[in-house]
Each structure stands twice: as C-alpha cells, then as structure tokens.
Amino acid sequence: MNKLLLKNFTIIDPSGNLKNINDLLIVDGKIKELSESIELSDAKIIEGNKNILIPGLIDLHVHYRDPGETYKEDIKTGSMASAKGGFTTVVMMSNTSPAIDNLSALLEQKQIIDLYSKIRVLQTSSVTVGRKGKELVDIDLLSQNGVVSFSDDGDVIRDPKILNQALKLANKNNRTIFEHCEDHELINDGVISDGSVSVRLGLKPRSKEAEITSVKRDIEIAKKNDLWIYLQHISCKESVELIRKAKNQGVKITAEVTPHHLFMNENWTYGKKGALPSWIDLMSYDTNTRVNPPLRSENDRKSLLEAINDKTIDIIATDHAPHSKGDKLDTFDNAPAGINGAETALITLLELVNRNELSFEQIVENICNKPGEILENILDLKIGRIKKDYLADLVAIDYNSNTKINEDFFISKSKNSPLIGSEMKGKIKMTIFDGKVIFEDKK
Amino acid sequence: MNYLAKHLLDIDHLSKDYIYDLLNSVKKIKNNQRKSDLKGKNVCALFYEDSTRTKLSFQKAASNLNLNFHNLDVQRSSQNKGESFYNTIKTINSIGMDLIIVRHFSSGAPYFLAKNTNSSVINAGDGSHAHPTQTLSDLFTIYELEKNFEDLEISIVGDVLYSRVARSNILGFLKMGSKINILGPKELTPSAIIDIYESLDNSFKNKIKFYEDFEKPILNSNFIMALRIQKERFDSDSFMNFHTYKWKVDMEKLKYFKKDVFVMHPGPVNEEIELSHEIVHSDRSLISKQVENGVYLRQKVIEELLENE
Numbered sequence: 001m002n003k004l005l006l007k008n009f010t011i012i013d014p015s016g017n018l019k020n021i022n023d024l025l026i027v028d029g030k031i032k033e034l035s036e037s038i039e040l041s042d043a044k045i046i047e048g049n050k051n052i053l054i055p056g057l058i059d060l061h062v063h064y065r066d067p068g069e070t071y072k073e074d075i076k077t078g079s080m081a082s083a084k085g086g087f088t089t090v091v092m093m094s095n096t097s098p099a100i101d102n103l104s105a106l107l108e109q110k111q112i113i114d115l116y117s118k119i120r121v122l123q124t125s126s127v128t129v130g131r132k133g134k135e136l137v138d139i140d141l142l143s144q145n146g147v148v149s150f151s152d153d154g155d156v157i158r159d160p161k162i163l164n165q166a167l168k169l170a171n172k173n174n175r176t177i178f179e180h181c182e183d184h185e186l187i188n189d190g191v192i193s194d195g196s197v198s199v200r201l202g203l204k205p206r207s208k209e210a211e212i213t214s215v216k217r218d219i220e221i222a223k224k225n226d227l228w229i230y231l232q233h234i235s236c237k238e239s240v241e242l243i244r245k246a247k248n249q250g251v252k253i254t255a256e257v258t259p260h261h262l263f264m265n266e267n268w269t270y271g272k273k274g275a276l277p278s279w280i281d282l283m284s285y286d287t288n289t290r291v292n293p294p295l296r297s298e299n300d301r302k303s304l305l306e307a308i309n310d311k312t313i314d315i316i317a318t319d320h321a322p323h324s325k326g327d328k329l330d331t332f333d334n335a336p337a338g339i340n341g342a343e344t345a346l347i348t349l350l351e352l353v354n355r356n357e358l359s360f361e362q363i364v365e366n367i368c369n370k371p372g373e374i375l376e377n378i379l380d381l382k383i384g385r386i387k388k389d390y391l392a393d394l395v396a397i398d399y400n401s402n403t404k405i406n407e408d409f410f411i412s413k414s415k416n417s418p419l420i421g422s423e424m425k426g427k428i429k430m431t432i433f434d435g436k437v438i439f440e441d442k443k
Numbered sequence: 444m445n446y447l448a449k450h451l452l453d454i455d456h457l458s459k460d461y462i463y464d465l466l467n468s469v470k471k472i473k474n475n476q477r478k479s480d481l482k483g484k485n486v487c488a489l490f491y492e493d494s495t496r497t498k499l500s501f502q503k504a505a506s507n508l509n510l511n512f513h514n515l516d517v518q519r520s521s522q523n524k525g526e527s528f529y530n531t532i533k534t535i536n537s538i539g540m541d542l543i544i545v546r547h548f549s550s551g552a553p554y555f556l557a558k559n560t561n562s563s564v565i566n567a568g569d570g571s572h573a574h575p576t577q578t579l580s581d582l583f584t585i586y587e588l589e590k591n592f593e594d595l596e597i598s599i600v601g602d603v604l605y606s607r608v609a610r611s612n613i614l615g616f617l618k619m620g621s622k623i624n625i626l627g628p629k630e631l632t633p634s635a636i637i638d639i640y641e642s643l644d645n646s647f648k649n650k651i652k653f654y655e656d657f658e659k660p661i662l663n664s665n666f667i668m669a670l671r672i673q674k675e676r677f678d679s680d681s682f683m684n685f686h687t688y689k690w691k692v693d694m695e696k697l698k699y700f701k702k703d704v705f706v707m708h709p710g711p712v713n714e715e716i717e718l719s720h721e722i723v724h725s726d727r728s729l730i731s732k733q734v735e736n737g738v739y740l741r742q743k744v745i746e747e748l749l750e751n752e
Contacts, residue, residue, distance in 0.1 A: 195635060196635045196638050196639045199604070199633050199635045199636060199639060200610075200639045201550055201551060201572060202550035202551075202569070202570050202571030202572030202573070202607060202610060203550050203551070203570075203571075203572075204571075276642065278455075278643060278644075279453070279455035279456040280452070280453060280455055280554070281456075281554075282554050282557055282558045284551065284554060285550075285551030285554055285555065326527075326529070329527075329529045329559075330527065330528060330529060330555070331528060331547070331549035331550075331551055331552045331555050332549065332550070332551050333549050333550070333570075334528070334549060
C-alpha cells in the first residue's frame with residue numbers, strides 16, 4: 001500500500017463539511033481518511049504549515065495545439081503547464097489541425113495522451129466534420145469511446161438545425177455541446193470590444209451583439225426541446241442576464257467564464273495593466289490582450305463576478321490558448337486571438353480573493369466541484385472534491401506569499417499573457433495528481 | 444510633452460505650447476527664413492496603403508532637406524512572398540534608416556514599428572487611428588490665417604468613426620482650445636468620442652457637440668471640415684446609401700453659414716458626395732493651402748526628429 005499523509009492544512013471545499021479537518025490520508029491514489037489529526041508511522045508525510053488545500057483544479061477548456069501547431073504547445077508541455085497551475089484534469093478542445101472528429105483520430109490522440117500527459121487529459125470531439133458546420137460527427141460512437149462532449153469551439157454552430165440535432169444526440173449520450181457563442185455574421189472581423197477603447201485606438205469592434213444573439217438563439221433551442229447546453233466563455237452583462245432569466249425558467253444551461261474576463265477589462269489593451277493612458281505609447285495595442293470573445297468593459301466584468309455570486313455562471317475554465325512569440329509579434333488586428341492561461345488562472349483568482357471580488361469557496365465551487373460533478377456524470381470519475389473515496393487530486397496554496405509573473409515564470413511553450421510584469425497574492429506550492437506530487441514549488 | 448521625442452505617432456503627447464512653437468517654426472520655413480540641411484541622412488517611405496498627397500508631400504519635404512529618400516514599393520516587396528511585417532521591419536532596420544515614414548491599414552502599426560526598430564518613425568496614417576502630420580498641417584493652415592484657436596468653432600462633417608484624420612484633428616483642435624461640432628450619420632459619429640476625449644483633459648469638457656443635421660448652432664462655425672466617405676463601406680453597411688448621403692456641403696448650404704466660413708478637407712475628395720466641385724475650387728476652400736502647407740510642416744517634423752537624434 002502506498003500511503004501519503006498530508007498534515008496541518010487548512011482544507012477548503014464547500015461541497016463537504018470539513019470544519020476542523022487538517023489532516024488527509026491518501027492510500028493508493030485515493031482519499032482514505034479526513035480528520036482533525038491523523039498519526040501514522042508508515043506513511044510518507046507532507047507538512048502543510050497551515051497552507052490551504054483544495055481539490056485539484058478541473059479545466060473544461062484548454063487548447064494544447066496538438067496535433068498541428070506543436071510549436072505553440074503540445075500535450076506534454078500543456079499538461080505540465082496545467083499541473084503547475086494546479087490543474088489535475090483538463091478537457092482539450094478539438095480545433096486542432098486536423099480536428100478530432102472521428103474514431104481513429106480520437107484513438108490516436110488517446111495514445112499520445114497516455115505517452116505524454118502528466119495529468120488527466122480528456123478530449124472533446126468537434127460537433128461537425130472538420131468543424132465546417134455542415135455534417136455531424138458520429139456522436140454515438142465517439143461518446144462510447146470516451147469523448148467528454150462535443151465542441152466546434154472557435155466558431156459558433158451556425159445552422160440551428162445542426163445544433164438542435166447535435167444537442168439531442170449528445171444529451172442522449174449524457175453529454176452536451178460546448179458552444180462558442182459568437183454569431184459569425186455579427187463578428188464582422190472585429191478584434192476588440194465595441195466601446196471607448198475601440199474608438200480611441202481605431203480598432204475594428206467585435207460587437208457584443210454577436211455574443212448576445214447567439215446566446216439568445218442557443219437558449220431558445222435548449223428551451224424548446226428541453227435540452228442541456230454548455231455555453232463557453234460568457235463575457236458580457238447582457239448574456240449573463242439572458243442566462244439568469246433562462247435558468248430561472250428551468251432551462252438546462254451550464255455557463256462558463258474565463259479568469260481573464262473576470263480579471264481584466266478592455267482598458268488592458270492600452271498595455272498599462274488596466275490603467276488609462278493620457279497618451280498612447282509603445283506599450284499600447286498589446287496583442288497579448290487580444291482574445292475571443294474580447295475583454296469587455298468594467299461594467300461587464302463586474303456583472304460576471306455577480307453571476308458567479310448568484311450561480312448564474314457555473315464554471316470557471318481557462319480557455320488556455322497558447323500562441324508563440326512570433327505569432328503575437330504583429331499588428332493588433334493581424335495577431336491571433338488567445339491568452340495563455342493555464343499557469344496564471346488560479347493566481348489571478350486568488351488575487352480576486354485578495355481584492356474581495358471572489359471567495360475561496362467560490363473558486364473551489366466553480367473550478368473543482370461543479371466541473372467535477374459534470375465529469376462524474378459523464379465518465380463516472382470521482383474528482384473535484386475532497387471527500388473519502390474520491391481520487392487524490394489536490395492543490396496546496398500558500399496564500400501569504402506572492403507570485404511574480406514574468407516571462408521566465410512560464411513553462412508553457414508560449415508566454416502570451418498580458419499579466420507579465422504583475423505580482424499577485426498567493427502561490428501554488430504543490431499539485432498532487434492520483435496521490436503523487438507532480439508539481440512542487442520548492443522556493 | 445514639449446518635444447517630439449523620437450517618433451511622431453500621434454499628437455496626443457504634444458502640449459499646446461509646443462504646438463505653437465512648432466507652428467511658428469513652420470511659418471519661418473514657409474517664409475524662407477530658415478533652412479536646414481540634413482545631407483547624408485536616410486529616410487524610408489513604407490506605405491502599405493495608396494497615397495498621392497501624403498507620400499509626395501513627404502518626398503518633397505525630404506528633398507528640401509537634402510535627404511536621401513528611399514521608397515519601398517510594398518506592393519512589389521517580399522510581403523508578396525509571405526514575409527511578416529515584423530521581419531520586414533527587421534530587414535529595414537538592418538539596412539539602416541534614420542527615419543521611417545509609415546502608412547499602414549492596421550491601426551497601431553506605427554507603434555509596432557517604432558517598438559521594433561532603431562529608426563525614428565513618423566506615422567503617415569494608420570488604419571482608423573491617427574494622422575498626426577495632417578492634423579498639425581491643418582492647424583498651421585488655420586494659424587496662418589491669424590485666427591485665435593480659442594475663439595473658433597469647427598464643424599467636422601462625415602465619417603468620423605473610420606477616419607484617422609478625425610481622431611487626430613479632434614484632439615488637435617481640443618488642445619488648442621477650439622469648440623468642435625460633429626455632424627454626420629449616427630452610425631458614423633460614435634458618441635463614445637465625448638467620453639474618451641473628455642476623460643483626457645478637464646479643459647476638454649463640454650467642447651464637443653453632436654448634430655445629425657445642419658442645425659442652427661452649426662451655422663456659426665468658422666470652419667467646416669468635411670471628411671472622406673469611404674466608398675468601400677457603402678457596399679458592406681446597409682445603413683448607408685450612397686445616393687441619400689445628405690451631408691454634402693455645396694454653395695446652397697454655404698449661404699446659411701457665416702460669410703467668412705472656410706471649408707477644409709484632408710483629401711482625396713469624393714466630389715459631389717462630401718463637397719460640390721464648386722466649393723472645392725471656390726475662394727472659401729482651403730484645400731490647396733492644406734496640401735501646400737503639408738510640405739512645410741513635414742519638413743519641420745523631419746528636421747526636428749533627425750536633429751534630435
């Protein structure tokens with residue numbers, strides 16, 4: 001028997017009653033015992049020094065660029081970056097090159113995952129063949145072979161009939177569609193939220209209406225046939241309001257938000273960490289802030305935090321989107337969209353706790369408990385909770401230290417983060433996956 | 444700021460006092476009272492968009508300063524072989540230029556260039572963002588008429604949303620203390636402009652007003668600055684119809700304005716859309732003055748950037 005004893009931690013998991021619990025015993029990769037104090041002579045002991053212990057994070061939205069663009073990231077470096085960020089389970093999107101849209105591609109991908117991943121890496125399939133929006137993939141077959149769900153992420157599913165049919169088939173398999181909500185026509189090649197920053201910088205606006213329109217349509221489709229839909233990276237107030245109303249009416253929606261939309265607003269495009277410049281300088285047009293959907297106004301950001309508070313939003317996921325230095329070295333409108341988020345997600349959320357905009361419990365609920373619940377339903381995985389018989393995926397956090405984010409901080413192949421140059425509250429000390437320490441900050 | 448520093452990317456960092464100094468120097472150049480010689484220095488024009496007046500104007504200015512003017516024909520450059528903008532910048536940097544004059548269809552491109560080169564950079568127009576030498580030259584054209592900027596009301600007419608000239612000129616006139624009326628189709632005159640500019644400086648408060656038609660308050664303007672309507676947009680945006688564009692300034696409309704009102708346009712003009720042919724070539728038009736003064740202003744700007752080196 002392999003025993004690991006974690007002693008003297010402050011354990012946070014709102015899904016269970018863990019008052020006065022400081023010690024946790026792991027046996028053969030599973031949580032065996034939780035108690036105020038456990039004394040054992042035959043276990044390896046990790047001393048917590050009152051550090052915080054939460055369940056291993058679950059990221060329902062990553063892009064590891066593998067296969068096809070492995071100069072940006074691959075399954076090995078991506079999973080290492082996620083592990084460093086406190087994640088023990090991730091779900092990869094299928095917009096690779098080629099897209100994962102058939103059984104042989106899925107099986108091949110599984111072999112690569114087995115060989116190279118450091119954590120639990122799960123795969124989505126695209127909804128339509130080649131992500132072209134025309135022909136459905138074999139949803140039954142791919143579900144039987146372990147895909148988590150289906151997504152054409154990067155693009156909305158334009159044809160409502162196809163979305164409706166896909167939802168029916170996916171739901172029948174206890175799965176759903178992860179939908180990228182931005183109406184294709186209304187995006188109109190825009191690159192930044194439509195607001196004062198787009199006007200000042202003369203950048204083409206990517207209309208909020210694009211998101212609102214497709215959120216509205218998707219809610220209607222889900223409502224009409226009582227189907228479960230998952231809406232990715234919600235970014236604005238109006239979408240939040242639509243989802244809130246629909247949920248109150250009993251529509252089955254899971255809504256996701258990213259740490260970058262919770263933490264940053266459109267002013268970050270000026271390259272001054274959210275401050276407004278009196279004149280535009282060379283830091284401006286920061287291509288690392290370019291992301292789809294775009295960073296929105298401060299008002300929108302606040303509405304996303306409120307939506308977490310009243311449970312309109314269920315999931316925080318990174319949309320980890322690595323792009324190489326060369327890719328981002330371009331004009332703002334020509335640089336690819338995406339923010340590197342695996343390693344910074346938890347740190348930014350801890351900084352939001354520091355600023356009294358979120359609580360520890362909300363972080364755990366939205367990035368451990370709820371995604372864990374979804375994966376438990378789909379794949380019968382016992383993850384996302386600190387509870388007896390659950391898998392021993394855990395993260396230790398030193399909330400009294402700070403993390404400095406500079407280029408050297410990243411182990412991801414890419415470093416495309418607007419947070420470079422920031423210092424934030426909290427430090428990820430250790431990530432335990434399957435009962436084994438897979439990341440440790442020894443500094 | 445009281446100097447141009449290394450680059451001229453927009454006018455937002457320039458103080459009113461500095462702009463006055465600059466305009467006075469341009470006056471001296473125009474009156475042949477001073478002449479610089481920058482022989483041996485190298486200037487490169489890097490134009491990713493078409494241009495008649497701006498490029499020729501810079502070329503003439505460079506020639507007046509005895510500069511070596513190198514024109515990179517972007518349409519026939521390695522861009523067509525797939526070279527990235529960054530690598531083109533690095534290539535020019537290795538060849539070695541004292542100054543790069545750039546026009547680019549992407550807003551912010553001159554900032555990207557300035558960040559990645561050792562040369563000085565002048566923005567000759569970037570996307571919908573800025574066109575600083577046009578603005579400074581327009582300010583000079585008004586200054587030359589011995590007008591006091593603080594007494595002036597300027598009406599900017601047309602496509603403000605997509606116009607780089609509008610963005611820089613609004614800021615320029617605000618800095619000099621003038622009042623601004625913005626007139627045009629609602630879709631092309633975003634009210635966010637008020638929030639943006641008012642937040643920059645307290646003295647800009649209540650200086651910008653919006654109008655949808657040639658209403659009475661506008662008729663008091665001292666200057667009408669018409670902007671080019673981008674024909675290409677008429678096809679893609681259904682709210683605009685080329686034939687029903689109602690903001691054309693012609694002799695008939697001009698009658699309602701003050702007698703001494705002047706009409707300006709950054710060019711190129713779509714005649715009979717923004718301005719009638721008659722107006723363009725009338726004695727109320729400053730358009731040829733604007734072009735003429737552009738050379739002197741650019742001469743001054745180049746001189747200052749290269750002498751600061």
